[in-house]
Amino acid sequence: MNMMSAARRKLVVIGNGMAGMRTVEEILHRAPGMFEITVFGAEAQPNYDRIMLSPLLAGDKNFEQIVLNSLEWYAEHNIRLIAGEAVTTIDRAHHTVTGEHGTVVKYDYLLLATGSNPFVLPLPGVERPGVMTFRSVSDVEKMLSIAAPGKSAVVIGGGLLGLEAAHGLNLRGMEVSVVHLMPTLMERQLDASAAHLLERALTARGMTIYTGANTESFDGEGEHGAVHSVTLKDGRRIPADLVVMAVGIRPNANLAKASGIATDRGVLVDDAMRTSDPAIFAIGECVEHNKQCYGLVAPIWDMAKVAADHICGAAQSGFMPVASGTRLKVSGIEMFSAGAFMGDKSTEDVILRDAARGIYKRLVLRDDRLVGIVCFGDARDAGWYFQLLKDEAPLGDLRDTMIFGPVMAAGDPHEALAQMPDNAEICGCNGVKKSTICNAIAAHELCTVEDVRARTKASASCGSCTGLVEGLLKLSLGENYTPDAVKPMCKCTSHGHDEVRRRIKGGALKTIPAVMQALEWTTPNGCASCRPALNFYLLAAWPGEYVDDAQSRFVNERMHANIQKDGTYSVIPRMWGGTTTAGELRAIADVVDKFNIPAVKVTGGQRIDMLGVKKEDLCAVWQDLNEAGLVSGHAYGKSLRTVKTCVGSEWCRFGVQDSTAMGVALEKATWGSWHPHKVKLAVSGCPRNCAEATIKDFGVVATEAGWDLHVGGNGGIKVRATELLCKVTTEEEVMEYACAFLQLYRMEARYLERTAPWIERAGLKYVQERIVDNAELRRSLFEDFLHAQKFAQTDPWAQEATSPALGKKFNAMAELV
Amino acid sequence: MDGMRIARDFVDIGALAEIPRLGARTVTTGMGDIAIFRTADDRVFALRDQCPHKQGPLSQGIVHGASVTCPLHNWVISLESGQAQGLDKGCAPHFAVKVEDGRVLLALGVPA
Known part of the structure; x- marks a missing residue:
């Protein structure tokens, strides 16, 4: 008997986004199998995390990493997904919906989760190619098809979304300008002081910020040509290969309105998330509840629970909006704001300001309760503040020390961490909560910071919460926690090489003084050991941007x-x-x-x-x-030295490939590149291997079938023969694999570590997984290498010989006789 | 001309701007090269351009704080005293040098 299916009611969800799918998950959680569920999605993709569009744009994540519900998930839960078909009509009388391709589905309950549409400024030139919004994966794809280092991007709108887009494009190497109508950035989340610091931080990253700026038009060639500039009302003109509009969203209530459901700005819902039609619920950015529309994720999760309760008949809950906090997902910029951060006549402020270090914290109090928070430059304690705000408890004595955070309030950092609520955020960059970390430590028996990073992403970006993660390991493991003995780079710091590299990238640190400041170097300008290392790490991390420091060479x-x-x-x-x-x-x-x-x-x-x-x-x-x-010849550098060759098939009676030409091509492509240590290549024209390729960092040996690629060899004190990386067929492949290998080495090995000890440490398998098995990663390493080479291939001899200013250092400044 | 007099007096050897911060330039003299160092905070020091260890050119070393690391074998020499730091023993002769109005003045006869 199939009683269940006969009794199953039909639920149709319009909108395959975060709000709709979260509600479905909540329903499955409450009453698995209760409904026969059909989901319509206008986008072709499965449900993905829209919050992660900025890391996707910045290249920190790929699409697979931001998918929330894979196609398998839908199948597993017997959910019919109709992706790529928007719903055009709702027939409320007959309880059916019809899609744009003619699909008709019956419903008992209907859930509208149609989200919102980006607001498009009705300005001249808005339809030109290159002018777009920032709302979906396809928007990101469009942006990336135009984005390239050196090209210009203009972002209209200096709010949360606009700045995240600007940051992503900046990381892609574009010249980014932000045009913002209001006098200060992010005025809905930040007061003027914090906004000023934000503007300073973004300017330091190379962005140009125009505040109080009104856009006049988007200009291009002819009537339909692609955009090439943006003109402001005051006549200023900004070059633009790409324009991103991020000036706000409006609820997408069109379908509801056309179906006769009550709407105003959004779809009107009651506390149960029910629309004016009792069989139809609505949730997410498309709704309007008590004259309020929502764009942040926290209240929408609450809506999902309420809607699920009522659709399943599980509970009589009601939606109660609670304060939600905002963070900017720009790595290295710590910012948090929540509640009534602007304050008014009835509030008092407690402020901590350290302008030189770019730190500003403002706590807004009313009747001895915390009602508003702004943190800039240091948001480590934001989770704790936010909990205080949500608790609405009288502050009492806490008021005296709260601005210094829970550590000061508890008197003991260990205790403070223990006291921290489970849902307090530890890692701001990746939004990882204390409970997530503690649960992962327990469930997967994690015992090092690296383990926690790999499992939860906590402290994996800017690294400023590493201390907190360590503290949680200590709390969870007690005596059993034995921190890895990391060898410090030198006596000027307690950080190891890997940590320093991660912080340079994650914290967008772009000068040696900035690194020393952020990582609390103990000496004023380092030593002869760390300075050359930092100079190399910065050069490798920011090609074309970092200015080489000769005095650190x-x-x-x-x-x-x-x-x-x-x-x-x-x-x-x-x-x-x-x-x-x-x-x-x-x-x-x-x-x-x-x-x-x-x-x-x-x-x-x-x-x-x-x-x-x-x-x-x-x-x-x-x-x-x-x-x-x-x-x-760079015979003096931690750089590409030589590509040794034999004469190969051109002359040698044994040669099977033209090893000389291959070697010359490799040297032309790789000369001038800086590395953690010297790098030597060789190409042999047959397996007799006269070029001694098997004791080189990257050795190529020709065979009848193509080329064998060997890695990690060297002569020197400790001779090490190479290991076989893989076999390839064409010259193009040799080139791509060689450059990708060199790029991986220069990005991951420690300064003064040759490829041999690096490979022994990382493992050949690790290298093969990246260079051989993962074609996409190999391609992107190859491209990164070529990009860096654009700035590296200048003959330093010619530069010195023709520049009198530079040439000075070779001569005495005076002669006294 | 009275050579002694010149040696005892401070002599203008050039503009401070000609020496890079955290770097050095040399001055050729009858008694060998003198290295003129400039620190991050624009203090200047003068040492004989020879490491007490194996005569490496200190002017070519990496300057950090008020020390220089010799390019040949990484001895660290104090710019203030010319003394080798740490366990190494030895001293590079040092000379009086000062900056006035952006000009660097060196006195070879005056012990610093």
């Missing part, structure tokens, strides 16, 4: 030559793949004669070394070499 990299024991230098020009010409050799011979260079030697990397060059002769030597077409 070891002498050889500053002088573009190798210092010798007597204080003279050795000069090695590049010989592409070990090839040279009579002209080049003649130029080298002339330079040796002209400058009385005492020694000339052939190096192990197939080039020619001139030893004993005086510091003051360097520029002139380079100039002569440059004239013959010779450039710096």
Whole structure:
């Protein structure tokens, strides 16, 4: 007998978004199998986390990572998903809905979760290609199809969504301007003081902020050409390859209105989330409840519970709006606001301001209760404040110390953490609550910060809550918590290399002083060990943006030559793949004669070394070499050194591939790149391997079928032979794999760690998973490498020899006799 | 000309701006090169441009705080005293140097 299905009532949900699916989940939770559920979604995708569109745009997440309900989930719960079909009519008399492609479905209960539409400014040029809104995955795809480093983007609207879009585009390397109508940014969440600090922080990231600015038009070629600039009412003109409008949303109540359901700004609902038609409920951004519309997620989750209660007949709950807090999802900018943050005549303020460090906290009090919060620059305690606000309890003595946070209030940081409510947010960047972390520690027997990061994402972005996560591990594990002994970078800091790299990226730290400030360096300007490391990490993290600090370079990299024991230098020009010409050799011979260079030697990397060059002769030597077409060989740097080759199939009777041409191509692509340590490549034309490719960082050995790629070898004190990474067929593949491998190495190895110890530490499998198995990641590493190379491939010799200002350092500033 | 007199007096050797912050330039003298260092907070120091260890050119080292690390073997030398720091023993001769109106003045005969 199939009693259940005969008795099952039909629930149709219009809208496959967060609000609708959350309600479905709540219903399944209360009464599994009670309804036969059909979901209509206008978007083709499964339900995804719309809040995560900004990390998607910024490239911090991919689409799979933001999917909330996979297609399998719908199948598992016997939910019929009709994706990509918008509903056009509701026939309330016959209890049916009809989709745009003609699908007709009967309902007993109908749930409207049609969300909202972005507000589009009715300005001239708004229909031009390149002008868009920021609301859906397809909007993000459109933006990314235009976004490219160096191009310009204008974001209209300096509210929460607009700034997150601006941040994402900025991370994509675009020149971003934000045009905001009001005098201060995010005026619905921030007071003027906090908004000022926010503006300063965004400007420091390279954005241009126009406040009090009114848009006049979007301009382009002809009537229908793509947008190329935005004109403001005051006549100013901002270049724009891309315009994103983020000026607000309006509830999407059209379908309800057309069906005769009561609407005003949104679909009108009572406390049970029921519309004027008792069989029809509505929820989320499309509704209007007590003259209020909602766009933040917390109250919408509450609505979902209430609607589910009533649809299932489980409880007689009612929707009660509670205060919700706002955070800006811009990594490295900590900001939180909630409640009556502006204050009024009946309120009092407790304010902490540390302008130099960009910290501002304001707590708004009324009748001894906390009613409003603004935190900027330091939102670690926001979760605690927010709980105080929601508790609405009298503050009493707490008022004296509350601005300093729960640690001060409890007197003991350990106790404060223990006291923190379960739903207090620990990681602001990833929105991870205390309970989520503690539950994960218990359920998966996590015992290190790394474990917690991998499982929950807490402290995985900017890292400023690492201390709290450690504290929770201590609380959960007690004596059993033994923190990993992380080796500090040097005596100037307690942080290890990996932590420093993560904080540079997560905190958008872009100068050595900024890193030292944010990570609380104990020395004023570091030491000879950490400064070169930081310089490299910044260079690798922010290509084209970070300005190399010559004073943080070891002498050889500053002088573009190798210092010798007597204080003279050795000069090695590049010989592409070990090839040279009579002209080049003649130029080298002339330079040796002209400058009385005492020694000339052939190096192990197939080039020619001139030893004993005086510091003051360097520029002139380079100039002569440059004239013959010779450039710096970077034989002095933590950088790409040589690509050694054998003659290969061009000449050798055993050769099976043109190893010389492959080597020259690799060297042309990779020269000038900076690395944690020196990097050597080699290409052999047959398995006899005359180029000794199997003791190189990246070795290529030709076979009849293509190329074997080997990694992680070196000569030196501890000889290590390479391990086979994989086999490929074409030259293009060799190039892509080599560059992707180098990029992974330079982004993940610690400074002064060669590929051999790095691979021993990370494991060959780890490298293979990224370079061989994951084509998408390999492609993106390859592209990152090529992008960085655009800024790295400048011959430093030519630069020094032609710039009198730079050249000065080779000569004495004065002579006293 | 009285060589002694010149040596004892402060001599203008150039503008402070010619020395990079956290860097050094050299001055050629009859007694070998002198390295002129500039710290992050614009203090200047003068040491003989030879590490007490193996005569490495200190002017080419990385400057941090009021110290320089020799480029040859990483000895750390105090800019204030010329003394090797830590367990290393040795001293680079140091000289009086000062900044006036953005000009760097060096006195070779005056012990700093």
